[in-house]
Amino acid sequence: MPPSPLDTAMKSVSTAANHSLLWFAIAALLASRRGASRKAAARGLLAIAGASGTANALLKPVLPRRRPAAAELPAYQTIDNPPTSSSFPSGHAASAAAFATAVALESPRLGLVMAPLAASVAYSRVHVGVHWGSDVLAGAAVGTGVALATRRWWPVRSTDEARARPLDTVPELPRGEGLVIVSNQRSGDQEYDPANELETALPKAVVLRADPDRDLDEQLDAAVAEREDWVRAIGVAGGDGTVAAAAAVAGRRRLPLVVVPAGTLNHFARDVGIYDMQEAVDATGAGEAVAVDLGLIDVLPDAGADPDGEQIERLRCFINTASLGSYPDLVRLREKWQPRWGKWPAFAAALVVVLHRAEPVEIRIDGRWTSVWFLFVGNGPYHPRGAVPAWRPSLDSGLLDVRWLRADVRFSRLRAIAALLLGALGHSRVYHQREVAELEVELTVPGMLATDGEVVEEAGRYRFRVAKDAIPVYRRHEDRWTGRDRPFVG
Incomplete structure (x- = not known):
């Protein structure tokens, strides 16, 4: 190819993407704004870590391939210090595709901006003579696959609004x-x-x-x-x-x-x-x-109290979640770290810290005594099932989402963390979940109750239920699109 400004551009882009420095810089820029932009940056970095590890640490040693003869290209087309590792697959293409795809999952508009840059980085590796075209295609496939796989650990919420009647x-x-x-x-x-x-x-x-x-x-x-x-x-x-x-x-x-x-x-x-x-x-x-x-919590008298006495000592309300055990500490740490890291990474880090410090709580649930690290009760089913509760798809289901992490299973904390990292928490013996209309819980020692992130009560028996009549909350009905994929769903 005759010399042209494209040579300089491709060499610059290819060099800038060394060690994913280009993507780290863009991620830092995206993270400076809250909301979808920050979540896109966090998911992008997570995808780069997975794609780079898969391409460079796993596939290159297993599938060695000689690189093109870059020395036969003219000097104006080649880069200084070309790599000498296995050519297959392209790590640059893998990281570029991973970052662009991950960003697009959180913000399609930002993804459209990232796609041409990612394609330029991928093509630049062929232009400067350090990769075959098939290396780039395979690397891009790896990166895209890893980015899509992050949804197993960190589900993508397509709309912020929940369905409601x-x-x-x-x-x-x-x-x-x-x-x-x-x-x-x-x-x-x-x-x-x-x-x-x-x-x-x-x-x-x-x-x-x-x-x-x-x-x-x-x-x-x-x-x-x-x-x-x-x-x-x-x-x-x-x-x-x-x-x-x-x-x-x-x-x-x-x-x-x-x-x-x-x-x-x-x-x-x-x-x-x-x-x-x-x-x-x-x-x-x-x-x-x-x-x-509207979620309701009846604070009940102890099991040995006078049966002719008052059956409900106090009534509490909650709109999002209620919890017993160490879950309030977990939420507090997650919310502290979430603006910087994103919800799933913050939750994973908070879970490790809280489980390390936590003390088991003895509770009776479904008529059976068991030891748990925490009990979570959501006002309505949370999504996704069998994983970290992230959001509610519906506001008027009439059901409670009950989840608990068992402490009476050997190595329960290690098993819970391993299952979370593998995206298999819902299949672990230490994790239980069900959806019910009402739940009564008794503790051997009065335990702290937290609702909507605030500790509000300490008692030995609680009954969780949904109010018979839903509350009307003002919201426009018409479907409209504003911001990032935010339709109002009536």
């Missing part, structure tokens, strides 16, 4: 008329108080600022009682713990709920499909909502 019976709240909404400025960013914006966006609503010296549900309940005939909906601006308190009031008073995400992670708001204040305002103005289950 649409409701047309909720009242319209023009400019917030008939709405009592509480704002918790202690949720999320401590420097940000959403109350002022709420008053501007919903001028006819009653906006309460959460009193730190008073239970939020008590404060909200009292405000609703004062305006009994006027109130048509209850609202909340805060994180999941704050939303759970407001949901309890909404459930008791049979009123619809307005959710404004103002916490750190806002799991519940994301599941419902509300990403900012404006979406909540639009839904209230349109009078559209979906049915969402």
